[in-house]
Amino acid sequence: MTSFQDELLPATRRALLHRIAVAQAEGRAPSLVAAVVRDGRTVWHGSRTSLEGQVPDESVQYRIGSITKTFTAVLVLRLRDEGVVDLGDPLEKHLPGTGVGEATIAGLLAHTGGLAAESPAPWWERTPGSLRPRLGDVLGEQPLRHPVGRRFHYSNPGYALLGALVEEVRGASWEEVLRHEVLEPLGLQRTSCRPQAPHAGGWAVHPWADVMLSEPAEDLGRMASAGQLWSTTGDLARFAVFLARGDERVLSAESVAEMRMPAAPAEAADVVDGSAYGLGLQLERRDGRLLAGHSGSLPGFLAGLALSVEDDVAAVVLANCTSGPSTFTVAADLIGVVAEAEPRIPEPWRPLPDVDRSVLELAGQWYWGTQGFVLRLTADGGVSLDPMSGVGRRSRLRSNGDGTWTGLDGYYAGELLKAVRRPDGSVSHLDLGSFVFTRQPYDERAPVPGGVDPEGWSGIR
CATH class of the missing domain: 3.40.710.10 (DD-peptidase/beta-lactamase superfamily)
Structure with missing residues (x-):
């Protein structure tokens, strides 16, 4: 044998x-x-x-x-x-x-x-x-x-x-x-x-x-x-x-x-x-x-x-x-x-050979309403979106080569992610299947659906 x-x-x-x-x-x-x-x-x-x-x-x-x-x-x-x-x-x-x-x-x-x-x-x-x-x-x-x-x-x-x-x-x-x-x-x-x-x-x-x-x-x-x-x-x-x-x-x-x-x-x-x-x-x-x-x-x-x-x-x-x-x-x-x-031995970490700076600036924390997410660049040229707390919707997204990404799995499978920029080129927000992700919770500078209370955050009124 x-x-x-x-x-x-x-x-x-x-x-x-x-x-x-x-x-x-x-x-x-x-x-x-x-x-x-x-x-x-x-x-x-x-x-x-x-x-x-x-x-x-x-x-x-x-x-x-x-x-x-x-x-x-x-x-x-x-x-x-x-x-x-x-x-x-x-x-x-x-x-x-x-x-x-x-x-x-x-x-x-x-x-x-x-x-x-x-x-x-x-x-x-x-x-x-x-x-x-x-x-x-x-x-x-x-x-x-x-x-x-x-x-x-x-x-x-x-x-x-x-x-x-x-x-x-x-x-x-x-x-x-x-x-x-x-x-x-x-x-x-x-x-x-x-x-x-x-x-x-x-x-x-x-x-x-x-x-x-x-x-x-x-x-x-x-x-x-x-x-x-x-x-x-x-x-x-x-x-x-x-x-x-x-x-x-x-x-x-x-x-x-x-x-x-x-x-x-x-x-x-x-x-x-x-x-x-x-x-x-x-x-x-x-x-x-x-x-x-x-x-x-x-x-x-x-x-x-x-x-x-x-x-x-x-x-x-x-x-x-x-x-x-x-x-x-x-x-x-x-x-x-x-x-x-005999658990699998992971491949050694290696830095990316190159990175698009306009994509790199999107990495980090984002908020959908008050829920925190982290956007990370992946080694295959795509991105991943994961909840900060470990609970919530997560997805991997592949690059479309034009500054947009398409979801591969999870709730956002097939949905389009794009960065919406202001006239001066700075990033206003991320749009993911109509959801608006902002750098701060309910960022008043971004077009949050329904608007943001002009009185802002406060204690009990």
Whole structure:
């Protein structure tokens, strides 16, 4: 077994091994394999197995189920970045005749399209895709369960529609487009729609006895874009690096960051420490750490991929059992082990190579009414706005190159910040989405909406 173990401290390696050993034993998985990525490289690989003579390594394929959805989402974001589709487009604009065409592309990506969770019987995960040759067979007579755009409701048929959208726009099969546009550029040579040796077999473990039953491995047909793929810890580790950093051959860093932004909340019953759904990615906050990734399951297999951009650590966990260990939870725990035992070493502080003096003069304290904020210049040429007290709206803003900035996150995402100057060139105030920020609370020299009491500040009158 290749381990790359010289990258981590011995105590960290043992803690990782202990976590997957507990997961495999308590989850009664025939085999469980895991990988950890740090700083863009696989630094640890481990496996536990109860099958004699079968020790899975980073090249053994397992079925990854709904992690397939993240791959499909990447294909859709590529169409958006090329200007072929807009995420706000109704499906009908590009894929007419489905009966659910009012659902938007973004809604399907974020599971807010109102579609049913599953296709009509028989259970699509355990029966041949040939039983559902048309989209109508996937959607059924009543494809909607909720008003479009009203709530988060996880939908496998929704991702079947996105796969069909890709095929319609590209004029090729989803599998062919995926291979050409994602798998080959990222070097994911062991990710495929059908199993390729060496691969694990899928098993069901009896809930009340330590015996197993072989599970069928069906070709999902029209549902392939929701859960068809087979992959390895080696390939998924590389995919996790891509989801954290982007790759201009596939998607930019900005676009994968957009995938990691919340687009829909989780159901209230599912929220433990805070969770949501982005564009093809599950988002969870565990122990104060924001994780992005996806879980996956198909009869005989469980899969989990999680990454923490802040810690620059990712983990992949695969098992070959229908039910058992929570692979996403195990992946999250592996990230926690590394991040806490060997915290990321920050880059050394370096002064900016140059600074625009007209921007530098904007740095410092500002007030929105009576609430204090601090504007800071960031190393990437943008600015950040943070409350002085630590409580309040905060945002990072990118420079537009013309003396204005656009919000990247938080309340001010998409809003425009500009410095308003007096005729003599001095700064009067900042305008951020119509909010007036002044150097002093309710500065009488600035055009504060509603005006400022001419009697000024005073005690009780």
